Amino acid sequence: MTVPVTIRLQEADFDVAREVAALSRGNTDIGAVVSFSGICRGEEGGDAIAALTLEHYPGMAEAEIARHAEEALARWPLTGITVIHRFGRIVPGENIVLVVTASSHREAAFQGAEFLMDYLKTRAPFWKREEGTSGSGWVDAHDRDDSAAARWAKS
Template sequence: MKISVQTSDFDVSNELAIMRSSNPAIGAVVNFVGLVRDRNDGQTVSAMELEHYPGMTEKSLQAIAEQAQQRWNLLDVLIIHRVGVLQPKDQIVMVAAASAHRGEAFAACEFMMDYLKTEAPFWKKETTPEGERWVDARESDSVAKHKWNASSSELQK
């Protein structure tokens, strides 16, 4: 398991190569990479600043990864999240799950991303032509997270 909150960029190919080589039982690796968009809510975005609460943020990401491992038979997980000032097209986050079969890896990757968007203590401030503004949580992220509550009862059957 790798959990990292960092200012520096990450190399997706390198991270996936490390994950793939960690266990010969891995048959599937699913990953998601989130990028800074140049538009949000109809406005041009020239930069995004991500702030976090050191220590608390890493514990939150660790808990999300552990929940995924409890729900699915995963062989490895990875969450990298950047902080600081980022520009459009910059990588913000990478989430990956490795398992013997693709179904578990897909589900775990989506679960981790849904929980990260709603549970991890990050604050985003965008720079627009009208000035700086804090980004509010999206209702769609909460809806996505809540589907896993129903899914957990299905998994226990």
């Protein structure tokens, strides 16, 4: 059986419930679905955020996400993966990213989703520019995200 993997980079918003239903529809092998949706905050460190602008490297970003989806499939018995990441200008309250994993059991679904999200936060070819009350600028990576991703390194 081929495991369904959906990867989309898009400017348009997405419907979380519709994407979860699409992944699980008609698949009786699924016992767990885990979804993570990242939403644009209206504040960071006490500064108001007016918007985020996300840029990516077309073609390369999709290929890199697909490569990590394949790694997730090799590590856990997943029965489906959906990754949707928006680009362009996003205002507070809007969706940024969605990761959905399905498996027969919850542990694999949770771990697969965490692995993919940690990758997206640290290594996916996206750049984020934040507009706020103190001006605008590119957002640097956080050490806490690198620490979270380090737990998945193969030893």
